Amino acid sequence: MRATAYAEQAVVRRACLRISVITGAVITLLVTVVGGVAHAVMTHTQDDQVRRELRYGAERGDLSRPPVCTWLYASGATPLANSPAGFPVRADLDRVRRTRETVERTVRRDGTVYLVRTQVRADGDVVQAVFDMRFQLADRRHLWFALGVAGAVGLVAAAATGAVLGRRAVAPLAEALARQRRFVADASHELRTPITQVYTRAQLLSRQAAAEDLPARHRDGLARLVGSVGRLDRVLDDLLLSASFSADPRRRTERRPVELVEVARSVVAEESDRTRDGSLTVVVNGPPHPLYVEGIESALRRAIGELLGNAIGHTPAGGTIEVSLARVGGAVELTVVDTGSGFDPAEAERLFERFHRGAGGGRYGLGLALLREVVTDHGGTVAATGHPDGGARFTIRLPESAPAAVPVRTGPL
Structure with a gap:
């Protein structure tokens, strides 16, 4: 608890x-x-x-006493002592004298921003006003x-x-x-x-x-x-x-390296009575070398048994079930293929829902849902492919693991 x-x-x-x-x-x-x-x-x-x-x-500011934060420049006027450096902008003054059109610009200088407006006053003088926006x-x-x-x-x-x-x-x-x-x-x-x-x-x-x-x-x-x-x-x-x-x-x-080929053969042997009673042929194809995955052997045995039991339950008498194991790209794949009733490919994902009932009325119970839970918990994936006319393939893919280390005896023989 x-x-x-x-x-x-x-x-x-x-x-x-x-x-x-x-x-x-x-x-x-x-x-x-x-x-x-x-x-x-x-x-x-x-x-x-x-x-x-x-x-x-x-337009109206006193050249000698401009508004706060403002400096005024005009011909014949003496700039204030605290006037910022770089002003007035001579180019704007010359332009306004020539065109008589107001010019406004923004000047970034000394870590602040100045707004500059140059225009012709009502008395005809050209004045440039500079406002500090700090x-x-x-x-x-x-x-x-x-x-x-x-x-x-x-x-x-x-x-x-x-x-x-x-x-x-x-x-x-x-x-x-x-x-x-x-x-x-x-x-x-x-x-x-x-x-x-x-x-x-x-x-x-x-x-x-x-x-x-x-x-x-x-x-x-x-x-x-x-x-x-x-x-x-x-x-x-x-x-x-x-x-x-x-x-x-x-x-x-509790996880440790599990030899999956041996487990698969053991599960097939445990189901021999059911396959014999159902007149089914079960073939196990595995490599000559062992294939290890990291996991809990009892859970993996239950998952393989569920796939085999599902194939037995949906394969008519005289059918064939093939269990294959192989190493594919750093992973171990276990595939169960049967010649049973098959299923609609559109239902492939729904087969792993708890107590899903297939289109033909067949029930898949809790087993396949638990199978996916076990495989996912072991860091693997499971997929199903089938045909409505018959035959199904279930593939479990698990990360491959190194074999268990053999303890070395250091004491006297």
């Missing part, structure tokens, strides 16, 4: 982090939008005010600094709020999932013993019925009962394995 609690806490932490990040991103976006709008409004307002003051200074630019920088501080504070507050809200919002869901997994595991464990007893008793009755030559309808009924109980037992195995993979992350530490 500790492993389950650890897994659920990890889910809650990830969900809280995700909610905090999303909340922070939304707050940052809002602050950025508000800052952009405020900056645009401030810039527009300041530009209008500066241009009005610049126009007033050029204070307006400082206001804009202060605005962005204030917005940045507000955004940082808002981001921290949003992250903290998101974490608290996320924990409160996700914790009930995590608890519900934990209870669901515990229920599945507990129910499966509790049902295991009575189902095993029923299965064993049904097999004994079936053998006795065959030995005592009971009517065929009784023998058939007992055979169906044995098959149904056997399928129920396999469903319990699937539920237990799925619950263990979902709730126990420490199972990853």
Whole structure:
């Protein structure tokens, strides 16, 4: 149960982090939008005010006492002592004297921006007004600094709020999932013993019925009962394995190199009774050298058994099932090909949904969904291809692993 609690806490932490990040991103976006709008409004307002003051200074300003932040230049007038270097702009003065048309320009100099307006006054004099925008630019920088501080504070507050809200919002869901997994595991464990007893008793009755030559309808009924109980037992195995993979992350530490060819041959041998009863031919094609993958042998055995059992269940009497293993580009591929009823290629992905029912009415149960879960947990992939007219191919691809190291004896022989 500790492993389950650890897994659920990890889910809650990830969900809280995700909610905090999303909340922070939304707050940052809002602050950025508000800052952009405020900056645009401030810039527009300041530009209008500066241009009005610049126009007033050029038209009516006293050359010896210009408005604040403004300097006026004209023929015969002495510039103020604090006039910025590089002014007046002689080219604009000459142009206005020649064309009598007003000229405006922006000059960037000495770390600030100057607006320059050169025009002809009503008395015929050519005057050039220069406005220093350093204070307006400082206001804009202060605005962005204030917005940045507000955004940082808002981001921290949003992250903290998101974490608290996320924990409160996700914790009930995590608890519900934990209870669901515990229920599945507990129910499966509790049902295991009575189902095993029923299965064993049904097999004994079936053998006795065959030995005592009971009517065929009784023998058939007992055979169906044995098959149904056997399928129920396999469903319990699937539920237990799925619950263990979902709730126990420490199972990853149990992984070791598994020789997949040997496991595949062992699984085929275990299913020999079913294939013989179904008059099926099963062929295993593997390389002469071993193929290792990193994983949990019991889970991989269950996955291969599911593929083989699925092929047996969908292949009519007299059919052939081929199990092939090969090394392909640094990975190990296990392919199961059958001559069964096949399926529509459009349903290839849906086959791995839990208890999917095919177009022909065939059910695929929990096994293929668990198969994908096991393969994905081992860092691999599984794919299915088929044809409606018959035949299916399932391919598992797992990362290849180095063989297990053989311990070296260092003591006396």
